[in-house]
Amino acid sequence: MSTLKVQLGERSYPIYIESGVLSDGARLNRHIKGNQVIVVSNTTVAPLYLEGLCASLDPALQISRVLLPDGEAHKTVEVLGRIFDTALQDKHNRSTTIVALGGGVVGDMAGFAAASYQRGVNFLQIPTTLLAQVDSSVGGKTGVNHPLGKNMIGAFYQPQAVFIDPDVLDTLPHREYAAGLAEVIKYGLICDPAFYEWLQHHRDDFVARDKTVLGEAIRRSCVAKARVVAEDEREGGVRAILNLGHTFGHAIEAAQGYGTWLHGEAVSAGMVLAAKLSMNQGWITDSEVARLVQWLEAMSLPTSPPDDMSVATWTEHMLRDKKVLDGRLRLVLLAQIGEACIVDNLPQAELEAFIATFSAA
Ligand code: NAD
Numbered sequence: 001m002s003t004l005k006v007q008l009g010e011r012s013y014p015i016y017i018e019s020g021v022l023s024d025g026a027r028l029n030r031h032i033k034g035n036q037v038i039v040v041s042n043t044t045v046a047p048l049y050l051e052g053l054c055a056s057l058d059p060a061l062q063i064s065r066v067l068l069p070d071g072e073a074h075k076t077v078e079v080l081g082r083i084f085d086t087a088l089q090d091k092h093n094r095s096t097t098i099v100a101l102g103g104g105v106v107g108d109m110a111g112f113a114a115a116s117y118q119r120g121v122n123f124l125q126i127p128t129t130l131l132a133q134v135d136s137s138v139g140g141k142t143g144v145n146h147p148l149g150k151n152m153i154g155a156f157y158q159p160q161a162v163f164i165d166p167d168v169l170d171t172l173p174h175r176e177y178a179a180g181l182a183e184v185i186k187y188g189l190i191c192d193p194a195f196y197e198w199l200q201h202h203r204d205d206f207v208a209r210d211k212t213v214l215g216e217a218i219r220r221s222c223v224a225k226a227r228v229v230a231e232d233e234r235e236g237g238v239r240a241i242l243n244l245g246h247t248f249g250h251a252i253e254a255a256q257g258y259g260t261w262l263h264g265e266a267v268s269a270g271m272v273l274a275a276k277l278s279m280n281q282g283w284i285t286d287s288e289v290a291r292l293v294q295w296l297e298a299m300s301l302p303t304s305p306p307d308d309m310s311v312a313t314w315t316e317h318m319l320r321d322k323k324v325l326d327g328r329l330r331l332v333l334l335a336q337i338g339e340a341c342i343v344d345n346l347p348q349a350e351l352e353a354f355i356a357t358f359s360a361a
């Protein structure tokens with residue numbers, strides 16, 4: 001068992017990482033405040049884990065279940081309303097606890113519901129994808145997509161605890177697993193060169209889903225995320241480095257239609273673009289870029305963007321990025337492998353010339 005802590009003063013919270021934690025009733029019940037619970041899951045995860053979870057909760061609790069349709073395309077304001085419908089129909093009051101059981105889509109939506117239902121209720125995260133375990137369940141970003149932009153409607157709202165059970169990854173399809181690995185590699189690239197090397201060394205163990213290696217990778221990823229979030233909870237500065245590859249990635253996701261590219265896949269291709277742009281600045285070498293590309297390819301992750309997006313489409317989407325300040329795009333690049341930097345003075349012409357090298361006419 002590893003227990004980490006996200007240090008945010010009175011909103012600090014634990015991250016429990018342990019095989020079997022999903023059925024650790026005593027621990028779960030300790031973090032439920034009132035006598036009502038709303039478990040939010042989806043139609044894929046619920047048949048696998050929902051009833052097991054509910055069985056480990058205190059039998060005296062009133063438990064409502066909300067099953068969302070599966071997929072990024074359903075991460076919308078309209079579908080979010082279903083959580084409020086159940087909460088109100090089942091008469092949940094302000095002391096209810098919303099529990100997210102699922103991947104990042106469920107976690108982001110349940111978190112936003114927790115932030116806004118009766119102006120904020122208790123919230124627990126039980127992430128069931130690798131991506132959600134290493135990234136989205138920690139740090140309090142919640143929200144939904146808008147057709148014009150990814151995660152454009154939401155709130156910062158921290159959970160009261162995060163329960164990570166690596167065993168649930170046994171049922172995760174390879175494509176989803178690989179997408180999560182892209183975010184793991186991201187931590188090495190942005191802030192932990194030793195972790196980057198360690199991950200490369202254990203490349204094959206990852207493919208084999210070796211439990212020890214996986215547990216350690218989840219732990220180190222959560223340590224990195226918790227540290228950055230503690231320093232800059234609402235992304236006034238350093239937290240932006242967690243978005244390496246995301247400005248390009250979010251543009252891909254929105255332009256291709258949500259769900260066509262998985263989030264982690266778009267981040268994978270986006271990280272390669274960020275690495276190439278960093279190479280153009282002379283900060284990292286072409287062999288370092290090639291090593292990253294080869295590694296991502298070995299994990300069956302995309303390393304180049306779709307070829308049907310024009311320069312205009314790219315720039316339109318990129319300028320809607322939440323890191324744009326006063327009309328100026330801020331990009332996360334690599335000062336070196338293991339150290340990200342935020343660049344806000346790249347000339348527009350240089351960015352467009354770079355985009356032109358991989359976009360459709
Ligand atoms: P997801 O939630 O769509 O889950 C991926 C797929 O795996 C889904 O089909 C899901 O039903 C299925 N699944 C989940 N757990 C499973 C399990 N244990 N066994 C079998 N199938 C399982 O996608 P994701 O990759 O987890 O999350 C992506 C989302 O997270 C995006 O919307 C992205 O914007 C968001 N995100 C948020 C943050 C944040 O800080 N809040 C960070 C990164 C990503």
Ligand code: GLY
Nearest residue numbers: 139141239242243
């Ligand atoms: N995934 C980016 C962040 O949490 O800030």
